[in-house]
Amino acid sequence: MKQILFIFGFILLLSSCKKSYQYIEIIEEKDLISGQKETKEKDPVTITAVSDSDAYCQAYQKFCISQKVENHMTKEGMGMLTSTKDFKLIDDQNHDITLTVSFAKKDSILADIYSNIMGMSLGSYRDGSDEETVKGSADPEKVKSLEQYFNKEKDEFDTEGRVWYQPKSCPKYRNQNGIYIYFATKNNIPEKLRFCIQYHADEWLFFKKVSFSIDGKAYDYIPLKTETDSGNGGRIWEWSDEAITESTDKQLIKALAKAKTAKMKFIGRQYYNIKTLSKQQIEDIKRTIELYHAMGGDF
Secondary structure, eight states: OHHHHHHHHHHHHHHHTOEEEEEEEEEEEEOTTTOOEEEEEOOOEEEEESSHHHHHHHHHHHHHHHHHHHHHHHHTTOOOSEEEEEEEEEOTTSOBOTTTOOOTTHHHHHHHHHHHHHHSOGGGOOOOOOOGGGTTOSOHHHHHHHGGGEEEEEOTTOTTOOEEEEETTSOSSSSSOEEEEEEEEETTEEOOOEEEEEEEESSOOOOOEEEEEETTEEEEEOOSOOEEEEOGGGOEEEEEEEEOOSHHHHHHHHHHHTOSSEEEEEEOSSOEEEEEOOHHHHHHHHHHHHHHHHTTOOO
8 A cells, every 4th residue: 555655645746846848849941932031839739748958859759840841842742831940839938948957868868869750651649748739740830820711610510520620712602613622520530522613704614624724734523423502693603612532633733732733624515614723713723732741631
């Protein structure tokens, strides 16, 4: 009995010794219009640790995860507007201890952390947090920074509790022109990306194929099914909304994500209509893929 009480007391002592630290990521952000770069600090993230060395190792792990995601996106040919350059670690006395933390075999331990993070798949990271929003995330901090550009909606009638993520700038209704990708998460794990194309005009096209010209290279997209509707004033709308499964479709989406210029040609039964993608539409596609990867999705 005394032994049990001793162990319990020891555990309580360890718990009471934990301190809070603030991890601050330092990023370089590129302006979409001017191309100029600016160094910024992201919002602090709280780390709980029993010592400065423990906190530093946790902070370094977060830093490595951010670099892992960025390396993956670059390898896929999708340039990012932000890049992680460094980090700060602030203790509970508001002191920056980043450069003063010292512990035995520091270089060797950090090298092991770096090697482990760079060797894991994006979907395999778990940070042990109890917060529902970060479970299953490859990079919770990047998720947090990207979520501001998305509408997040939980379907109250879905028995599996899916949460949907759509770019805020995408059409709210079907009777608008648009092109975007989006996805749902189930138990905080991303499901397949979906590709939505919407056509709104005065006359029917009954499109069955959409051809793309992306930076001078041609792509074809043939939806499995298209829907149609019409409203007051004689306006019509046609759309396709499907999961991205084929490798050729993935190549199209990746090309759109890194496009400088892109046009799409709706091909109907007799006629066609050409529309130019806006910079916002292209940026939304790229951001959606970034968020998808940051939440552990594989695309």
